[in-house]
Amino acid sequence: MTITIPQTLALGPEATTDLIETYKYLHANPELSMQEHRTADYLAKRLEELGLEVTRCGGTGVVAVLRNGEGPVIGMRADTDGLPVLEDTGLDYASTATGQLDDGTEVPTMHACGHDTHMATALATAALYAGAKDAWAGTIVFVLQPGEETAAGARAMVEDGLWDKAPKPEVMFGQHVMNGLSGTVTLMAGAAMTTADSFKVTVYGQGSHGSMPEHSIDPIVLGAAMVLRLQTIVSRQVAPQSAAVVTIGSFHAGLKENVIPDRAVFTLNVRTFEPEVREIVLTSIRRIIAAEAEASGAPEPLIEDISAFPPLFNDPTETEKLTEQFRTEFGDDRVLPGSPVMGSEDFGALAAAIEVPSVFWFFGGNTAETLAAGHPPANHSPFFAPEIDPTLVTGVRAAVRALYSKVGK
Known part of the structure; x- marks a missing residue:
């Protein structure tokens, strides 16, 4: 059904000028996951000035409710955290901010995943709806969520009573800027992004002089055997028709070339779509690590959880409806069919907590020239900088259209 906004x-x-200025301010002032204190203050102030009911939730989370009479309750989420990345875009509004990791290490901080874009478009969308109450009816709940990069934020808000503090929506919407042509949107029904599990593994050995390996249990050799064997899980224990990724992202051991250390530490990340495949992979990881340690006569390794991202599933019915709305808004050639993405998001936890459907879509941030040149800077790159025009306006139009499809008169 065609709806005219x-x-x-x-x-x-x-x-539009305010949207761009807001985006540049947020880009220049990122904060790390679950440390978004100034960001939360800024967002809360802006939303309160628009007349929304603002509540803090989940530490640095903000939930803002815009009521306008009887009608549906719809949720719209935007994430707020930056990354420990040194920006190298050369922009005049580039970030020079720093933050502290949990261990106290000071690191550069950048909005290298586009969350500044999400916040700016959410604020602009809230401003439009707050100023046009004769055009719609119902309630819009804006969830400004911290800690997406660590999978901590959605969980923190839910555990802090998000859906007791705000009206429960009948559907949740969310969006993300990604590589792709600016001015286009991409969405897919069903599985959209993977479950992701991350672990830290401490391998214990027995230290010795490098000239006397017979007196050691070398945790580097042992850890290396684990790393290589772990790569056989996907190739030999997961069916070729199923998708899975096991990545060893870091490996640290020793301080000197002639000293065999007494331990090694590595981290790994697992991505799967299907619960059954996830169980196979996680069980295999623990079995391989324990077996390799036993084969070397080493103590049992320590496996610690780092993070766990829930699956992101787009409700097929709601996705089909929204696809038609986007085609009306942007034209058929600007609404692209997507395929499941191996990246992860904690957005799904917000809707899952109250068992309502959700839809998450992507909008492009690159010029045609950048894409044609090949290998444009992707999310999490120090060079990541979405094209301002028409990326920001596209994000606002998509959010406005999605919400209006539910609350429009």
């Missing part, structure tokens, strides 16, 4: 919900020149 009133002009009062369209960005004018002044609102």
Whole structure:
């Protein structure tokens, strides 16, 4: 069904200027996951000025409710955290901010995943709806969520009573800027992003002089055997028709070339779509690590959880409806079919907590020239900088259209 959005919900020149200025400010002032204190203050102030009911939730999370009479309750999420990345974009609004990791290490901080884009478009969307109450009816719940990069934020907000503090929506929407042509949106029904599990493994051995290996249990050799054997899980224990990734992201051991250390530490990341495949992979990881240690006569290794991202599943019915709405908004050639992404998101936890459907889509951030040149900087790159125009406006139009498909008069 074609729905015409009133002009009062369209960005004018002044609102577009404010959108860009907001984006540049947020880009220049990132904060690390679950440390978004100044960001939360800024968002809360802006939303309160628009007349929304603002509540803090989950530490540095913000939930803002815009009520406008009887009608559906719809949720819209934007994430707020930056990454420990040194920006190298050369932009005049580039971040020079720093933050501290949990261990106290000071690191550069950058919005290298586009969360500044998400916040700016959410604020602009809230402003449009707050200023056009004659065009719609219902309640919109804006969830400004911290800690997406660590999978801590959605869980923290839910555990802090998010859906007791705010009206429960009948559907949750969310979006993410990604590599792709600016001005386009991409969405897919069903499995959209993977479950992701991350672990830290401490391998214990027995230290010795490098000239006397017979007196050691070498944790480097042992850890290396684990790393190589772990790579056989996907190739030999997961069916070729199923998708899975096992990545060893770091390996640290020893301080000197002639000293065999007494331990090694590595981290690994697992991505799967299907619960059954996830169980196979996780069980195999623990079995291989324990077996390799036993084969070397080493103590049992310590496996510690780092993070766990839930699956992201787009409700097929709601996705089909929204696809048609986006085609009306952008044209058929600007609404692209997607395929499941091996990246992960904790967005799904917000809807899963109250058992309502959700839809998550992507919008492009690259010019045609950048894409044609090949290998444009992707999310998490120090060079990641979405094209401002029309990326930001596209994000606002997509959010406005999605919400209006539910609350529009």
